[in-house]
Amino acid sequence: MVMAEGTAVLRRNRPGTKAQDFYSWPDESFEEMDSTLAVQQYIQQNIRADCSNIDKILEPPEGQDEGVWKYEHLRQFCLELNGLAVKLQSECHPDTCTQMTATEQWIFLCAAHKTPKEVWIYFVKSCNFMGQHYRLSKVSIKESSVAKLGSVCRRIYRIFSHAYFHHRQIFDEYENETFLCHRFTKFVMKYNLMSKDNLIVPILEEEVQNSVAGESEA
Amino acid sequence: MSAQGLFLLALPGGHKDWFKSSKEFSTKLTKTPFVFICFQARIAFLQGERKGQENLKKDLVRRIKMLEYALKQERAKYHKLKYGTELNQGDLKMPTFESEETKDTEVPTVPQNSQLTWKQGRQLLRQYLQEVGYTDTILDVRSQRVRSLLGLSNSEPNGSVETKNLEQILNGGESPSSKQKGQEIKRNSGDVLETFNFLENADDSDEEEESDMIEDIAEGKEKHRINKKHKIGNEGLAADLTDDPDTEEALKEFDFLVTAEDGEGAGEARSSGDGTEWDKDDLSPATEVWDVDQGLISKLKEQYKKERKGKKGVKRVNRTKLHDMIADLGDDELPHIPSGIINQSRSPSSRMTDHEGARAEEAEPITFPSGGGKSFIMGSDDVLLSVLGLGDLADLTVTNDADYSYDLPANKDAFRKTWNPKYTLRSHFDGVRALAFHPVEPVLVTASEDHTLKLWNLQKTVPAKKSASLDVEPIYTFRAHIGPVLSLAISSNGEQCFSGGVDATIQWWNMPSPNVDPYDTYEPNVLAGTLIAHTDAVWGLAYSGIKNHLLSCSADGTIRLWNPPEKMPCICTYNGEKEHGIPTSVDFIGCDPAHMVTSFNTGSTVIYDLETSQSVVMLSSQIESGVQSNNHINRVVSHPTLPVTITAHEDRHIKFFDNKTGKMIHSMVAHLDAVTSLAVDPNGIYLMSGSHDCSIRLWNLDSKTCVQEITAHRKKLDESIYDVAFHPSKAYIASAGADALAKVFV
Numbered sequence: 010m011v012m013a014e015g016t017a018v019l020r021r022n023r024p025g026t027k028a029q030d031f032y033s034w035p036d037e038s039f040e041e042m043d044s045t046l047a048v049q050q051y052i053q054q055n056i057r058a059d060c061s062n063i064d065k066i067l068e069p070p071e072g073q074d075e076g077v078w079k080y081e082h083l084r085q086f087c088l089e090l091n092g093l094a095v096k097l098q099s100e101c102h103p104d105t106c107t108q109m110t111a112t113e114q115w116i117f118l119c120a121a122h123k124t125p126k127e128v129w130i131y132f133v134k135s136c137n138f139m140g141q142h143y144r145l146s147k148v149s150i151k152e153s154s155v156a157k158l159g160s161v162c163r164r165i166y167r168i169f170s171h172a173y174f175h176h177r178q179i180f181d182e183y184e185n186e187t188f189l190c191h192r193f194t195k196f197v198m199k200y201n202l203m204s205k206d207n208l209i210v211p212i213l214e215e216e217v218q219n220s221v222a223g224e225s226e227a
Numbered sequence: 228m229s230a231q232g233l234f235l236l237a238l239p240g241g242h243k244d245w246f247k248s249s250k251e252f253s254t255k256l257t258k259t260p261f262v263f264i265c266f267q268a269r270i271a272f273l274q275g276e277r278k279g280q281e282n283l284k285k286d287l288v289r290r291i292k293m294l295e296y297a298l299k300q301e302r303a304k305y306h307k308l309k310y311g312t313e314l315n316q317g318d319l320k321m322p323t324f325e326s327e328e329t330k331d332t333e334v335p336t337v338p339q340n341s342q343l344t345w346k347q348g349r350q351l352l353r354q355y356l357q358e359v360g361y362t363d364t365i366l367d368v369r370s371q372r373v374r375s376l377l378g379l380s381n382s383e384p385n386g387s388v389e390t391k392n393l394e395q396i397l398n399g400g401e402s403p404s405s406k407q408k409g410q411e412i413k414r415n416s417g418d419v420l421e422t423f424n425f426l427e428n429a430d431d432s433d434e435e436e437e438s439d440m441i442e443d444i445a446e447g448k449e450k451h452r453i454n455k456k457h458k459i460g461n462e463g464l465a466a467d468l469t470d471d472p473d474t475e476e477a478l479k480e481f482d483f484l485v486t487a488e489d490g491e492g493a494g495e496a497r498s499s500g501d502g503t504e505w506d507k508d509d510l511s512p513a514t515e516v517w518d519v520d521q522g523l524i525s526k527l528k529e530q531y532k533k534e535r536k537g538k539k540g541v542k543r544v545n546r547t548k549l550h551d552m553i554a555d556l557g558d559d560e561l562p563h564i565p566s567g568i569i570n571q572s573r574s575p576s577s578r579m580t581d582h583e584g585a586r587a588e589e590a591e592p593i594t595f596p597s598g599g600g601k602s603f604i605m606g607s608d609d610v611l612l613s614v615l616g617l618g619d620l621a622d623l624t625v626t627n628d629a630d631y632s633y634d635l636p637a638n639k640d641a642f643r644k645t646w647n648p649k650y651t652l653r654s655h656f657d658g659v660r661a662l663a664f665h666p667v668e669p670v671l672v673t674a675s676e677d678h679t680l681k682l683w684n685l686q687k688t689v690p691a692k693k694s695a696s697l698d699v700e701p702i703y704t705f706r707a708h709i710g711p712v713l714s715l716a717i718s719s720n721g722e723q724c725f726s727g728g729v730d731a732t733i734q735w736w737n738m739p740s741p742n743v744d745p746y747d748t749y750e751p752n753v754l755a756g757t758l759i760a761h762t763d764a765v766w767g768l769a770y771s772g773i774k775n776h777l778l779s780c781s782a783d784g785t786i787r788l789w790n791p792p793e794k795m796p797c798i799c800t801y802n803g804e805k806e807h808g809i810p811t812s813v814d815f816i817g818c819d820p821a822h823m824v825t826s827f828n829t830g831s832t833v834i835y836d837l838e839t840s841q842s843v844v845m846l847s848s849q850i851e852s853g854v855q856s857n858n859h860i861n862r863v864v865s866h867p868t869l870p871v872t873i874t875a876h877e878d879r880h881i882k883f884f885d886n887k888t889g890k891m892i893h894s895m896v897a898h899l900d901a902v903t904s905l906a907v908d909p910n911g912i913y914l915m916s917g918s919h920d921c922s923i924r925l926w927n928l929d930s931k932t933c934v935q936e937i938t939a940h941r942k943k944l945d946e947s948i949y950d951v952a953f954h955p956s957k958a959y960i961a962s963a964g965a966d967a968l969a970k971v972f973v
Contacts, residue, residue: 020944021901021919023877024766024811024861025828027782028710028729031764046943046966049657088656091678095706 032057039070048073048081056085063192067199079158079200086165086196089189096179097172162193162202166210169193173210645935646925646960652683652969654701658943659963661715663724664954670741671952671961673969674726676711679704684741685959685971699971703739707754708732714765714779719772723755725791727765733758733779735791758789760797769823771815776837778823780810786825788837801840807831811860816886817867824865824872824886830858832874834886846872846884846891864905866928873914875902881916881926893931897924900947906960908953915960917948923962937972940964 020034036058039051055066069078169190172180184190190210197203652659656677664671669685681701688697708728717724717738727733735756763783770777776798777789784805788798802810808829816822816834822843826832832846859877866873870886881897884890898918906915907928914926921942925935940947943965950963961971 021946023828023859024713025782025809025859026764026766028731028764031711031729044942044944046941050944084656088677091656091706092709095678095709098706 048077049084052081052085060186060192061188063188063195066192067196075200079202082196083158083161083165086189086193089187090165090168092187093168093172093179093183093189096183097168097176100176100179159202162197163207165193166197166203166207170210646937646972648937648939648970649973650685650688650697650699650971652681652699652701652971653967654681655679655967655969657711657967658946658965659949659967659969660711660713661726661950662952662961662963662969663715663717664952664957664959664961665717665721665738665741666719666955667721667957668741669954669957669959670721671954671959671969671971672705672715672717672724672738673963674712674715675967677967678708678710678712678728679706680708680712680715680724680726680736681705682739682741682743683969686741702741702743703753705734705736705753707734707757714768716768716770716777718770718775723791725758725768725770725777727761727768727779727781729764731759731761731763731765731781731783733761733765733768733777733789756791758791758796760787760800761785766811767813767825769814771820773820778813778815780813780825782809784809786810786813786823786835788823799837799840801825801835802833807833807842812862814863814865816870816872817865818870819886822886824863826860826863826874828859830860830876832860832863832872832884834872834889844886844889846874846886846889861901861903862905864907866907867909867911869911873905873907875905875916877901879918881905881914883931895931897926897933898922903946903948904950906951906953909955913953915951915953917951917962919945919947921947923948923951923960937962939970940968941966943967 018034020032020037022031036054037050039047042050044050051070052066055062059065067082069075169180172183173190180190194208194210197208198205652671652673655673655675658676659673660676661674662671671683671685672680673683674680682703682705683699684702685699687702688699705726708726708730710729712726712728714727715724716726722738724736724738725733726736734754735758737753737755739753758777758779761779761781761783763781765779765781767780768777775790777791778786779789780786785803786801788801789796790798802825807825808827808831810825811828812826814824816824821837822834823837824832824834824846830847833842834844834846835841836843857878860874861877862875864873865871865886871892872884872886874882874884875897876882879896879898879900879902881895881902882891883893885892897916898920899922900918900920902916902918904917907913908915912928913934914928915923916926917923917939919942921940922936922938924933924937926932927934939962941964946965948962948964952961954960959971959973961969963969
């Protein structure tokens with residue numbers, strides 16, 4: 010559905026567009042993106058181009074405010090986690106995974122609920138946080154909000170670790186499609202949003218040395 | 228014994244054997260004189276009353292004739308001024324009131340106990356009005372407006388206004404669209420104003436000299452004009468204005484009414500023009516009218532005066548009597564007057580059509596079929612605007628005081644007001660492709676490219692920092708689609724919803740309770756099922772509560788009809804060979820549940836018979852151009868009650884089609900960029916459209932004019948607004964955008 014008639018390209022997924030033609034338009038350089046959602050557009054464009062090219066995806070354009078950049082990336086992680094969540098919910102039920110655990114040593118407690126609840130609560134909470142603070146992302150993001158990004162990262166990471174240790178097959182499938190956990194791990198390392206001790210999924214062994222703390226029982 | 232005889236005479240016939248014996252009678256007789264006297268008094272009273280009512284009737288008829296004569300005179304003057312020729316109006320003789328005899332011949336008197344009751348007279352009037360093209364609905368709505376106006380301006384019930392209004396309707400009521408027509412109406416309403424004042428004065432002081440009264444009226448009218456002039460920006464008239472409190476009062480009334488009149492003129496210009504240009508039409512008719520009329524009025528005044536002097540002999544009923552009579556009038560006496568009026572006022576109306584020839588015919592062909600939708604025929608705006616010119620006789624009774632307190636329908640305000648943003652729904656991570664309201668609750672569902680749908684309860688809000696709008700947290704997130712969710716439909720009972728996605732599936736959901744705890748555990752039974760048959764992205768869904776069927780259209784080229792609970796839920800497939808292209812949007816036909824309409828990327832819109840799966844009507848609007856995407860239709864909606872289909876086009880147009888003929892009724896450039904979404908309000912009066920130009924616009928479906936524009940969303944890539952919706956039963960509208968937000972307006 011790309012309009013390539015010499016006139017300006019209109020980047021639209023019009024009703025009737027086939028799934029394979031979605032987003033099938035030429036890339037746009039960041040400088041040309043004049044919309045207020047340019048950062049998100051840019052990140053998504055790079056992911057669509059090659060989701061395994063993590064370094065390129067995480068490389069902010071010149072002069073980009075770092076807070077907004079981190080924030081938009083986290084939004085994108087949450088967005089893509091929906092895909093993992095859909096896969097997980099086929100087998101991750103409250104009766105099978107009563108506790109949000111990664112390993113026997115790691116039992117995550119939700120601060121709001123005291124009792125362990127399953128993965129979705131954490132996920133919903135992260136999502137809501139991101140949603141609520143969306144308006145801050147327009148130009149720059151407040152320092153206090155940036156500080157909260159760390160806790161959102163920890164919540165998101167719990168989903169990865171739970172999936173890795175309890176639903177390994179799904180995790181692997183999804184990881185092969187999206188490199189999401191790889192990207193996330195590199196992201197939090199790059200911006201120092203989580204301590205290495207907490208990164209328990211054995212990914213990027215060369216960087217995450219301490220991950221052996223968890224037994225590979227899954 | 229003579230007493231007994233008398234008494235028996237006074238008794239109704241059936242009671243003659245009331246007294247079995249004279250003994251019994253004698254005992255009763257001691258008690259009866261009082262009764263007897265009462266009867267006599269009653270008879271006298273009734274006779275007096277009847278006489279009074281007859282007087283009143285005569286008076287009213289006289290006034291009506293005078294007014295009619297004045298109107299004719301004015302019309303003739305106007306015609307002469309405008310065309311320079313004498314207007315042949317037939318017998319233009321002054322009505323005379325010298326003798327009872329002439330009047331009796333002119334106005335067919337109906338015997339007191341005639342079967343033609345007031346109600347029947349009313350019925351007759353209704354019939355006449357219907358002949359001229361006024362349905363009961365219009366009459367009702369208008370009469371309410373008139374009543375509210377009357378209630379504000381003159382609490383005195385007023386017979387002449389009523390009859391005058393009838394005259395207006397008969398003379399110039401038929402959907403006026405030409406400028407001339409507008410003027411006619413204006414003049415008529417001017418006369419109504421005159422009548423108002425006239426009668427008010429009459430009520431205020433019976434001793435007042437009639438000539439004074441006329442002075443007042445004339446002055447009032449003159450002031451009215453001056454007022455008008457000022458409004459238009461011309462030089463004011465020479466100021467022979469007095470500080471007479473009466474005039475002042477009248478002026479106030481005029482002020483009030485003038486504004487309504489202004490609106491009326493504008494309304495007419497608007498409905499005749501093509502949406503975009505009514506602004507410039509707005510003032511011109513008014514200017515013209517009042518300029519032309521200027522000299523005329525003084526002459527009329529003179530004539531009126533002279534005339535009144537001539538028949539000064541006619542004794543006027545005094546005020547209190549008039550008062551009482553008016554109060555008693557309605558039930559039996561009034562049929563005389565309407566029947567007389569109809570006879571008289573119908574003839575000028577036919578004359579008028581003669582001499583003004585094309586006026587009636589030149590009325591712009593009705594661009595939108597009427598009939599069917601009741602409230603559609605006239606948006607409440609127009610009702611308000613044109614009510615003065617087209618008052619309703621039928622319902623405006625002289626006696627019914629209770630009716631004056633009749634409340635206008637509450638929903639009038641719901642649609643007359645300006646929509647303002649109230650809630651911002653900001654939890655999605657990517658563009659919101661579709662949204663739909665719960666049929667009853669203040670609850671809505673949004674579908675997003677972030678693979679999820681979210682459920683929102685507008686009553687559970689979070690105050691947003693430093694902003695008037697409220698934030699709403701989603702109370703549930705629906706996850707099952709692998710990939711963006713594109714389309715959404717809620718069942719008519721609000722218990723289920725359906726979503727179509729890029730993953731080619733249609734997910735079928737049970738709606739969680741609006742009071743569900745957002746942090747509650749995951750409910751696996753929310754997902755009721757998955758409808759699989761399409762092989763590509765599902766772009767459009769529509770639900771019909773009549774058979775509880777679902778329609779879907781997909782990029783695979785097919786449209787499918789589903790009965791979700793069945794084992795093989797897909798009942799029927801349409802456009803299997805891609806005859807018409809790729810479907811983009813689908814809707815059930817509101818007034819014909821056996822049909823549905825689909826729009827295609829090729830620019831065609833097709834109505835299918837659901838049973839036979841054959842295409843019934845082609846609504847074609849293709850424009851020959853090399854660029855295929857210019858023909859692309861983004862959305863099709865069916866009018867809820869009329870056989871009309873509305874399409875939203877990539878080339879910025881909105882087009883209207885007649886379902887019966889397939890012909891395009893109207894086409895308009897509606898936005899600055901592609902129109903993406905449409906919604907018709909549940910009453911079928913307003914249309915809402917969303918566009919990639921970031922704005923949503925509200926349109927009056929009757930006049931096809933934009934009544935409000937709201938800039939609602941920001942752009943992502945080259946897309947902005949994906950969907951708009953009206954709440955089916957509450958005063959909410961909502962828009963969904965590529966900026967990952969949904970907004971609700973109240």
